[in-house]
Amino acid sequence: MGESGRKKSVELPANITVRDLAQAVNASPIEVIKVLMANGVMANINQLVDFDTAAVVASEMGYEVTLEMPDVEEEKETGEIPFWRRLIADEPQEKLRPRSPVVTILGHVDHGKTTLLDAIRKTNVAAGEVGGITQHIGAYQVEHNKQIITFLDTPGHAAFTAMRARGAQGADIVILVVAADDGVMPQTREAVAHAKAAKVPIVVALNKIDKPNADPERVKHQLSEVELVPDEFGGDTIVVPISAKQKKGIDDLLEAILLVADTMTIKANPDGRVTGTVIEAELDKTRGPLATLLIQNGSLSVGDVVVVGEVCGRIKAMFDYRLRPIRKASPSTPVSVMGLSDVPAAGDVFQVISSEREARQMVVERQQMREKSSASPKAAITLEKLFDQFQSGETRELRLIVKADVQGSLEPIISSLKDLSSSEININILHAETGNITENDVMLAAASKAIVIGFSVQADSAARNLAEAEGVSIRIYDIIYRMLEDIEKALKGMLEPEERQTVIGHAEVRAMFRIAKYGMVAGCRVTDGELRRNGKLRVLRAGQVVYDGEVGSLKHLQEDVREVRQGFECGVAARNFDAFVTGDVLECYIIEKN
Ligand code: GDP
Numbered sequence: 228m229g230e231s232g233r234k235k236s237v238e239l240p241a242n243i244t245v246r247d248l249a250q251a252v253n254a255s256p257i258e259v260i261k262v263l264m265a266n267g268v269m270a271n272i273n274q275l276v277d278f279d280t281a282a283v284v285a286s287e288m289g290y291e292v293t294l295e296m297p298d299v300e301e302e303k304e305t306g307e308i309p310f311w312r313r314l315i316a317d318e319p320q321e322k323l324r325p326r327s328p329v330v331t332i333l334g335h336v337d338h339g340k341t342t343l344l345d346a347i348r349k350t351n352v353a354a355g356e357v358g359g360i361t362q363h364i365g366a367y368q369v370e371h372n373k374q375i376i377t378f379l380d381t382p383g384h385a386a387f388t389a390m391r392a393r394g395a396q397g398a399d400i401v402i403l404v405v406a407a408d409d410g411v412m413p414q415t416r417e418a419v420a421h422a423k424a425a426k427v428p429i430v431v432a433l434n435k436i437d438k439p440n441a442d443p444e445r446v447k448h449q450l451s452e453v454e455l456v457p458d459e460f461g462g463d464t465i466v467v468p469i470s471a472k473q474k475k476g477i478d479d480l481l482e483a484i485l486l487v488a489d490t491m492t493i494k495a496n497p498d499g500r501v502t503g504t505v506i507e508a509e510l511d512k513t514r515g516p517l518a519t520l521l522i523q524n525g526s527l528s529v530g531d532v533v534v535v536g537e538v539c540g541r542i543k544a545m546f547d548y549r550l551r552p553i554r555k556a557s558p559s560t561p562v563s564v565m566g567l568s569d570v571p572a573a574g575d576v577f578q579v580i581s582s583e584r585e586a587r588q589m590v591v592e593r594q595q596m597r598e599k600s601s602a603s604p605k606a607a608i609t610l611e612k613l614f615d616q617f618q619s620g621e622t623r624e625l626r627l628i629v630k631a632d633v634q635g636s637l638e639p640i641i642s643s644l645k646d647l648s649s650s651e652i653n654i655n656i657l658h659a660e661t662g663n664i665t666e667n668d669v670m671l672a673a674a675s676k677a678i679v680i681g682f683s684v685q686a687d688s689a690a691r692n693l694a695e696a697e698g699v700s701i702r703i704y705d706i707i708y709r710m711l712e713d714i715e716k717a718l719k720g721m722l723e724p725e726e727r728q729t730v731i732g733h734a735e736v737r738a739m740f741r742i743a744k745y746g747m748v749a750g751c752r753v754t755d756g757e758l759r760r761n762g763k764l765r766v767l768r769a770g771q772v773v774y775d776g777e778v779g780s781l782k783h784l785q786e787d788v789r790e791v792r793q794g795f796e797c798g799v800a801a802r803n804f805d806a807f808v809t810g811d812v813l814e815c816y817i818i819e820k821n
Contacts, residue, residue: 236291239282242275242452244642252288262287273639277452294451315524318496326495326558327368327375328488329397329521332432333418334404339434342471343404344380350477365507365519366561367548371481376488377559379506379521397504397521398425399493400484403455404432407441407468411449413660419453420657421675428491429455430465430483437470495558501525501579505535506561508570516540516567520577527562527579528555532586535577537593539586540567574674609700610678610717623652625718626677628668629659630684636707637661640682643711652718664690664701673697680710688770688814695730728763728816732756734791734799736811745779746805748798751813757792758815764801765814774804778815 237251245263249256256272262284263270270276276284282292315323332340348367368377379398401422405415422429431450433443447457447466456462465483469476502525508518518535520527527533531542543566547553556562571577580586627644631637641659648654657677658668664679664686670693672679679686679694681703686694694701704710734751742748751758758764760781766774779800783791791797799813 235289236293237285238293239278239285240294242277243281244638245270245272245274245276247642248276248281248284252285252290254288258288259284273642275638275642279448279452294456314500314502315495318499318524322496322498323494324497324558326493326497327377328399328484328491328493329377329379329559330400330402330484331379331398332402332404333414333422334432335406335409335412335414335418338404338406338409338412338415339471340404343402343432343434343469344378346471346474346477347378347481350474364546364548364550364561364563366521368561369481371478371485374485375559376481376484377521377561379561397506397523398427399491400487401427401429402432402480402484403429404434404471405446405450406435407433407443407446408435408438410442410446411453413658416453417658417671419455420655428487430467430480430487431455431457432471432476432480433466433468434471436468437473437475443468493559495524497526497557499525501527501531503527503577505571505573505575505577507573510570514565516570517563517565518567518571519561519563521561522556522558524558525579526555526557527564531579532581532583533564533567533577534580534586534589535567535571536575537590538567538569538571539580539583539590541583542566610702610713614717614719624655625652625714626655626657626672626675628657628672628677628679629682630664630668630679631659631661631682632684634661636682640680640707640710643707644714647711647714647718649718654714663687664703666690666693669693669697669699669701672699678702680704682707682710688767692730729819730756730814730816731762732758732793732815734758734797734813734815736807736809736813738809739807740798742798742800745800747807748780748782748800748805749807749811749813750796750798752796753791753793755793756815757790758797758799758813759790759817760788762815762817764799765816766801766804766807767812767814768808768810773806773811774801776804777802 239248239251243251245259246256249259252259260270260272263276263280266283268276268280278294285292332344334340347369366377366379368375401418403415403418403422405411419429433446435441436443447460450457450464450466451460451462455464457464457466465487467476467480467483469480501522503521503523506519506521508516511517527542527545529542529545533540533542542564544564545553545556546563547556548561550563553562580589629637629640629644631640637659641656644654644656657675658671663684664681666689668679669690671677679699679701681701683705684703686701686703691701693699702710702713732753733755734753736749736751738750739747740750758778758781760778762778764774764776764778765772779802781788781791782798783795788797
């Protein structure tokens with residue numbers, strides 16, 4: 228902001244709270260609220276307004292307004308670099324050769340990702356094969372202007388959040404599909420966050436322009452608000468209007484991809500260390516484990532020994548995306564392979580190892596490592612460890628997924644969290660929404676190394692289990708101030724270790740009987756893990772917590788015991804609770820310091 232010349236000028240971000248807007252234009256919040264009201268916008272002081280609205284207010288107050296552009300350099304330094312990019316960076320420069328760009332399609336549900344993938348496949352796969360390709364291997368290649376483009380074909384619906392996060396990691400370019408009749412939606416924002424975190428450039432496919440209610444201009448403005456400023460507005464995002472359904476604009480889109488690819492260095496060493504990512508994998512009834520691999524460096528040949536996660540094997544046969552057998556595949560090629568000992572996980576990294584003995588040894592070591600570390604959850608991001616990670620330069624970003632009970636509390640939470648960002652640490656809110664914390668939130672957090680923050684909400688039991696397995700940290704608060712205080716402390720390395728709940732077992736209530744000292748006691752069978760006399764106890768009924776407290780007494784065949792293991796019967800009394808019902812699930816947990 229400055230007072231140059233006759234008219235004052237001000238730079239405003241894509242979204243701003245009324246309070247900050249008032250400060251930016253040197254006015255009181257009340258004055259700003261009045262101008263907003265005069266323009267038909269009812270807003271409170273903590274409410275976020277978009278750039279367009281803020282610009283109206285600022286210009287009415289005598290300012291010339293420009294959109295604040297994100298600092299590109301700073302953005303480049305935050306986020307993380309996928310392993311294969313680091314690997315390629317280590318290859319001798321003179322050995323690097325151009326490879327075809329790998330593209331993934333992201334976007335909100337129903338905006339036309341599948342239709343677009345089909346349209347590209349049908350219009351551009353070599354002639355003579357049109358309609359002939361019915362089987363999917365999770366990726367395919369097309370030719371445009373004599374250049375090859377590789378498309379990852381991973382599903383894009385909500386249940387695949389984690390895969391999508393990984394999809395963005397494997398790609399050079401993201402096509403963001405936005406329906407011209409619907410505009411920027413929550414999953415659009417999520418996709419932008421993923422692509423930015425992976426530092427992958429975005430080309431926007433403005434889809435469904437054939438629809439009578441399509442409003443491309445409105446969508447372009449919305450795109451500017453998520454920092455994808457279309458080139459016609461002076462930004463650097465290419466926006467290509469298309470109709471996936473009518474197969475219009477597809478060539479322009481492919482052209483745009485090649486244009487963006489031209490500005491990047493898309494290279495690999497075809498003779499270097501062979502490595503890449505698992506795109507999809509399944510168990511085929513007749514052929515055994517089948518995996519689609521994307522080769523990212525080196526060349527994969529039939530007969531190579533591959534290790535991926537805790538799976539290894541010698542490649543017995545290899546097929547291209549048309550399922551034609553091939554013997555060797557170079558960087559950016561997707562292939563379907565046979566010969567692995569088991570089904571690997573999508574998103575896992577594979578590498579070629581010189582001998583089968585060495586490969587088996589690696590797998591054994593990895594299994595041992597996992598067993599050792601499974602006692603403690605996976606090394607994910609926690610608020611307590613954050614400071615060390617900042618200090619070591621491992622990360623410069625705190626990623627958050629925010630869930631709140633009502634929209635009204637979400638907005639002030641987001642804006643106050645954003646205020647904590649500094650030049651050293653960027654606070655990146657990947658996703659913010661109202662509602663309880665679900666498995667999907669945890670999946671997104673795990674895939675993008677984020678922390679889940681809940682405000683006056685609960686985490687359902689599926690989400691809690693997944694968080695525990697994945698080592699994702701969930702923090703729930705009732706008071707905004709407490710949450711901000713914790714994060715501020717974490718950023719300064721002053722946060723005390725949090726108590727962590729670890730579920731150690733479950734039992735099912737089969738009958739109730741009365742014991743004078745305790746009232747109703749539950750007769751149960753331990754279904755997994757164990758129950759401990761000194762453990763904490765939750766009673767779950769239809770997935771809801773009806774009691775959370777402590778084990779009062781634990782008996783096995785009338786004897787007081789310290790623990791009862793899976794498969795055994797026991798009698799359980801809870802402290803200050805006896806309203807058990809047949810079918811209740813008892814969850815025993817312990818509290819540990821992180
Ligand atoms: P996805 O959920 O993003 O994969 O979306 P789909 O590809 O399944 O498309 C959702 C719906 O939008 C389907 O009914 C499509 O036929 C329709 N659709 C997709 N692209 C277009 C388009 O360009 N124009 C029109 N009119 N409809 C489209």
